[in-house]
Amino acid sequence: DAGVTQSPTHLIKTRGQQVTLRCSPISGHKSVSWYQQVLGQGPQFIFQYYEKEERGRGNFPDRFSARQFPNYSSELNVNALLLGDSALYLCASSLLQGSEKLFFGSGTQLSVL
């Protein structure tokens, strides 16, 4: 079975642009979470979606938004990119909203120039 897949793997944008990152969870998993990992830091929670509804939000500005589709895949959108948005964006899927086991994808490395 395929694990959590994220696309693209790498992305380069300039300040002020908008970006969309994509995540496909493990088959059968209904919850998707997004994390931002700045170089040298631990991942920071951005969003959790379950059954297409937002179930948790971290301390990130409104420039960050996400959605989950009927097939449980998810997109993370970031508007008006800043240099500080450069990071590895990780997607994690779990079977249910409160599931203990999270399965992480390999991430999307975003560079903002």
Added chain:
Amino acid sequence: KQEVTQIPAALSVPEGENLVLNCSFTDSAIYNLQWFRQDPGKGLTSLLLIQSSQREQTSGRLNASLDKSSGRSTLYIAASQPGDSATYLCAVRGLGGGGNKLTFGTGTQLKVEL
């Protein structure tokens, strides 16, 4: 607000050595604690999960302990190998709402040398 700290930030050891990684957290109201491994530029792989009611978990050469009252966890790696070189992250899941949100430490970068 939960804060998770990991010491040391980096560690270099010769192959075969036993080692201990430390993790501390400020709020003891946790649901569980997990240890993850991250290879450079890659995602996270879960190593061990300890429920708040448990004291330790073991998997192969890895043993993780939890002292919730003091806000501490340790990851013990026995007979280290070069393949163990990676960044090790601990993460706690708090009680209450927020689904399965995890709060991570900044990690310990481990290098095991031949």
